[in-house]
Amino acid sequence: xxxxxxxxxxxxxxxxxxxxxxxxxxxxxxxxxxxxxxxxxxxxxxxxxxxxxxxxxxxxxxxxxxxxxxxxxxxxxxxxxxxxxxxxxxxxxxxxxxxxxxxxxxxxxxxxxxxxxxxxxxxxxxxxxxxxxxxxxxxxxxxxxxxxxxxxxxxxxxxxxxxxxxxxxxxxxxxxxxxxxxxxxxxxxxxxxxxxxxxxxxxxxxxxxxxxxxxxxxxxxxxxxxxxxxxxxxxxxxxxxxxxxxxxxxxxxxxxxxxxxxxxxxxxxxxxxxxxxxxxxxxxxxxxxxxxxxxxxxxxxxxxxxxxxxxxxxxxxxxxxxxxxxxxxxxxxxxxxxxxxxxxxxxxxxxxxxxxxxxxxxxxxxxxxx
Amino acid sequence: xxxxxxxxxxxxxxxxxxxxxxxxxxxxxxxxxxxxxxxxxxxxxxxxxxxxxxxxxxxxxxxxxxxxxxxxxxxxxxxxxxxxxxxxxxxxxxxxxxxxxxxxxxxxxxxxxxxxxxxxxxxxxxxxxxxxxxxxxxxxxxxxxxxxxxxxxxxxxxxxxxxxxxxxxxxxxxxxxxxxxxxxxxxxxxxxxx
Numbered sequence: 001x002x003x004x005x006x007x008x009x010x011x012x013x014x015x016x017x018x019x020x021x022x023x024x025x026x027x028x029x030x031x032x033x034x035x036x037x038x039x040x041x042x043x044x045x046x047x048x049x050x051x052x053x054x055x056x057x058x059x060x061x062x063x064x065x066x067x068x069x070x071x072x073x074x075x076x077x078x079x080x081x082x083x084x085x086x087x088x089x090x091x092x093x094x095x096x097x098x099x100x101x102x103x104x105x106x107x108x109x110x111x112x113x114x115x116x117x118x119x120x121x122x123x124x125x126x127x128x129x130x131x132x133x134x135x136x137x138x139x140x141x142x143x144x145x146x147x148x149x150x151x152x153x154x155x156x157x158x159x160x161x162x163x164x165x166x167x168x169x170x171x172x173x174x175x176x177x178x179x180x181x182x183x184x185x186x187x188x189x190x191x192x193x194x195x196x197x198x199x200x201x202x203x204x205x206x207x208x209x210x211x212x213x214x215x216x217x218x219x220x221x222x223x224x225x226x227x228x229x230x231x232x233x234x235x236x237x238x239x240x241x242x243x244x245x246x247x248x249x250x251x252x253x254x255x256x257x258x259x260x261x262x263x264x265x266x267x268x269x270x271x272x273x274x275x276x277x278x279x280x281x282x283x284x285x286x287x288x289x290x291x292x293x294x295x296x297x298x299x300x301x302x303x304x305x306x307x308x309x310x311x312x313x314x315x316x317x318x319x320x321x322x323x324x325x326x327x328x329x330x331x332x333x334x335x336x337x338x339x340x341x342x343x344x345x346x347x348x349x350x351x352x353x354x355x356x357x358x359x360x361x362x363x364x365x366x367x368x369x370x
Numbered sequence: 371x372x373x374x375x376x377x378x379x380x381x382x383x384x385x386x387x388x389x390x391x392x393x394x395x396x397x398x399x400x401x402x403x404x405x406x407x408x409x410x411x412x413x414x415x416x417x418x419x420x421x422x423x424x425x426x427x428x429x430x431x432x433x434x435x436x437x438x439x440x441x442x443x444x445x446x447x448x449x450x451x452x453x454x455x456x457x458x459x460x461x462x463x464x465x466x467x468x469x470x471x472x473x474x475x476x477x478x479x480x481x482x483x484x485x486x487x488x489x490x491x492x493x494x495x496x497x498x499x500x501x502x503x504x505x506x507x508x509x510x511x512x513x514x515x516x517x518x519x520x521x522x523x524x525x526x527x528x529x530x531x532x533x534x535x536x537x538x539x540x541x542x543x544x545x546x547x548x549x550x551x552x553x554x555x556x557x558x559x560x561x562x563x564x
Contacts, residue, residue: 017499062501062505065505065508065509065512066504066505066508068508068512069507069508069511069512070504070508074504078501078502078504078505081501081502082500082501082505085500086500093443096443116377117436119377120377120378120380120381120384120433120437121381121436121437121440123378123381123382124381124382124384124385124388124437124440124441127381127382127385128385128389128441131382131385131386131389132389135389157552160416160552161552161555161556161559162559163386164386164416164417164420164552164553164556165556165559165560167382167383167385167386168379168382168420168424168556168560169560170382171375171378171379171381171382171383172375172378174378174381174382175374175375175377175378175379
């Protein structure tokens with residue numbers, strides 16, 4: 001369904017740009033429906049009041065100029081056409097923006113043999129927040145030092161100069177990191193997970209039963225007397241769609257809401273979800289119980305953690321505990337290469353539950369026991 | 371391993387340019403500020419000339435342009451062709467001019483001239499993609515009538531567009547030299563030889 005919607009959205013862009021007006025009207029309708037199927041919050045974010053007003057403004061100007069030049073009828077026709085084109089382009093951009101991250105980019109550029117370009121674009125995406133932070137600091141410093149708007153304007157070239165110097169320094173740091181840890185470091189932060197034990201990486205497609213399998217493994221290990229710590233993150237569903245996650249502490253059974261869909265599509269960490277501090281706190285508490293011989297279970301590590309945020313600091317602390325009994329980490333399929341690159345473990349085994357069905361619990365336990 | 375600094379510098383300066391386009395660029399365009407194309411062109415010149423002086427390697431300006439286009443696309447409304455064409459032309463102009471002159475100040479001036487002189491033409495192309503031929507003709511007629519209203523009767527639209535392009539090009543050449551000077555100050559700030 002999503003593939004069909006994606007195809008329809010792309011086709012609508014082409015039709016609205018190059019097709020006749022009647023087709024363009026249909027294309028706009030189809031584009032909106034396709035965007036609604038693909039990502040409703042993106043559609044809402046794309047068609048916010050400011051954007052719609054700007055589109056209407058641009059279309060009205062065109063309609064007025066053409067009406068003055070070629071008559072009211074043509075003005076209305078062309079104004080309508082511009083309205084449809086801008087509408088479809090805005091909707092398509094809104095959906096596109098929310099579906100791409102550094103990992104996706106890397107995969108796409110690898111496919112066309114331009115991995116280095118993917119690394120550069122990944123670095124660009126990852127460095128954007130840091131650059132924004134630097135810009136905000138520079139601007140604040142300038143405001144503090146300047147008295148009044150005129151003085152602030154006079155300082156503007158100096159602000160630009162400092163910002164450019166900051167940018168160069170961040171580029172130097174990124175280059176140093178890449179020299180130390182290989183080119184792949186261009187898209188990754190220093191989140192190396194060092195652990196001297198065997199790590200079982202559990203993966204599989206969405207809704208393939210990864211959490212259920214890991215929970216069953218945890219129960220089995222606990223029954224066998226193992227000290228199991230960590231958490232699982234079961235999804236919350238509404239009418240078949242994932243609307244959030246809960247976080248369950250495996251040792252105590254305590255459960256809280258970790259994430260829920262942002263109301264206007266504006267989630268945290270560049271995702272569709274808004275995360276709760278309480279959820280991260282419980283995750284941290286669950287992992288803080290790690291002692292020698294513990295079996296650490298983490299369901300799951302996502303792009304947020306692989307960027308060094310979310311649960312990552314607590315995970316790093318837990319895996320650094322000496323003489324662990326073992327570790328089990330759940331990740332989605334697309335993130336397995338990134339996780340393996342970050343993982344500095346003595347041994348790692350990947351189990352894909354998507355291929356195993358009901359036998360996945362036994363396979364994970366066997367992989368765990370080596 | 372080869373020096374990766376040209377890559378990281380291009381990525382970071384491209385990011386800065388893309389971020390400026392996505393924030394300031396969107397604001398000045400939505401606010402319909404006069405000379406918005408020139409303002410954004412000067413911001414781009416500053417990023418590109420500074421990048422090229424800090425990393426004097428062929429190709430860095432083009433790569434920064436690709437990064438800026440990528441970031442511009444990934445902001446809402448970024449699929450509009452105007453800014454994408456503008457960023458691409460500017461990066462290409464600076465790359466050719468600076469590579470052709472061996473990375474000298476004159477290259478920044480030439481690149482700045484070409485980058486900003488093509489601004490009005492790029493606007494026409496964008497207008498044509500979004501609104502079609504008839505609307506472009508209407509806008510050109512409006513331009514002609516406006517020129518006549520200020521006493522410049524009988525000028526054909528090509529002459530008017532060329533005059534505007536030359537003026538903005540001259541601003542671009544001056545902007546290129548200014549960017550060269552600012553880049554020198556940035557280099558001194560970073561303790562590099564100018």
